[in-house]
Amino acid sequence: MVFDSHLDTPSELLRGRDLFSSRQDQQVDLSKMKKGGVHAAFFALYTPAETRADAATRHALEMAGAVSSFVRQAADSVAWAFTPQDVRKNLSEGRISILLGMENGSPIQESMELLEAFYALGVRYLTLTHNGDNALADSAAEGKRWGGLSPFGREVVARMNQLGMMVDLSHASDQTFWDCIDLSRSPIVATHSCCRALCGHRRNLTDDMLKALAEKDGYVGINFYPYFLVDDPQRRRPGVCEIVDHIDHAVSICGDQHVGIGTDFDGIEVTPEGMENIGCLPLVFDEMRHRGYTEKQISLIGGENLLSVFDRIVKCSE
Numbered sequence: 001m002v003f004d005s006h007l008d009t010p011s012e013l014l015r016g017r018d019l020f021s022s023r024q025d026q027q028v029d030l031s032k033m034k035k036g037g038v039h040a041a042f043f044a045l046y047t048p049a050e051t052r053a054d055a056a057t058r059h060a061l062e063m064a065g066a067v068s069s070f071v072r073q074a075a076d077s078v079a080w081a082f083t084p085q086d087v088r089k090n091l092s093e094g095r096i097s098i099l100l101g102m103e104n105g106s107p108i109q110e111s112m113e114l115l116e117a118f119y120a121l122g123v124r125y126l127t128l129t130h131n132g133d134n135a136l137a138d139s140a141a142e143g144k145r146w147g148g149l150s151p152f153g154r155e156v157v158a159r160m161n162q163l164g165m166m167v168d169l170s171h172a173s174d175q176t177f178w179d180c181i182d183l184s185r186s187p188i189v190a191t192h193s194c195c196r197a198l199c200g201h202r203r204n205l206t207d208d209m210l211k212a213l214a215e216k217d218g219y220v221g222i223n224f225y226p227y228f229l230v231d232d233p234q235r236r237r238p239g240v241c242e243i244v245d246h247i248d249h250a251v252s253i254c255g256d257q258h259v260g261i262g263t264d265f266d267g268i269e270v271t272p273e274g275m276e277n278i279g280c281l282p283l284v285f286d287e288m289r290h291r292g293y294t295e296k297q298i299s300l301i302g303g304e305n306l307l308s309v310f311d312r313i314v315k316c317s318e
């Protein structure tokens with residue numbers, strides 16, 4: 001199974017991307033998703049840190065509308081999924097599941113009702129921050145405003161636990177990460193993050209963080225952004241091997257049940273060598289096979305682990 005925990009395609013849809021065309025410069029479109037063997041993907045409603053208040057809410061709603069319009073037009077090939085069961089049902093019917101995530105909590109402003117409204121629209125994870133501290137929490141890029149989660153952010157995490165919404169700590173500051181580990185009663189996820197042991201970027205997770213994530217029965221989706229894969233991508237452009245190096249490392253710390261892929265396609269301006277779009281995904285699985293992963297492990301890491309953590313988070317809410 002192939003289930004990508006992070007695509008930034010909604011931003012492109014809002015800019016007019018036609019997912020029915022298969023232009024070479026598009027990282028994601030329908031034919032490339034099929035070629036990549038993708039069964040399900042989270043489409044992230046990404047709001048830039050500088051877009052605030054009502055403008056942020058409007059931006060997120062417009063992206064949700066753009067995704068909705070795509071799902072309706074592509075009903076032969078794709079279908080909404082709001083629950084793990086939806087993903088399984090769509091899989092059995094041969095349709096690609098589209099799920100909504102939200103990247104950056106700014107569209108909910110400081111309103112629990114807006115959080116509930118986005119959940120009602122189908123949003124199933126919230127990446128608490130992007131590259132800027134917000135009303136919920138500190139980000140990895142700044143990390144100065146609250147010293148981790150804000151008081152409102154703590155309420156949001158508690159409500160997300162009740163709703164069965166995934167708390168996504170990609171982009172969070174280290175202290176926000178540890179606050180959520182302490183506070184959340186459900187597993188937590190990092191939908192598109194790499195390993196700091198292999199690349200020192202502050203967006204990446206330390207071995208202690210990876211261990212804590214696994215102990216909490218959570219999930220990390222390995223990001224394909226060259227700047228998170230190697231320290232100096234201009235000197236050494238990473239490729240498929242470096243992606244699988246991060247998978248290897250995460251598996252060595254977390255075991256094979258807590259690691260997946262969160263490619264970040266459509267959110268990255270440069271791609272690894274040979275991994276220019278989502279249609280190239282099978283090359284990652286080929287490299288894993290070559291390194292001795294079993295077919296079962298490839299299916300776990302390719303997507304089943306993400307579906308399982310979604311299951312566990314929904315069950316924790318009941």
Ligand SMILES: [Zn+2]
Nearest residue numbers: 103171192267
């Ligand atoms: Zn991101």
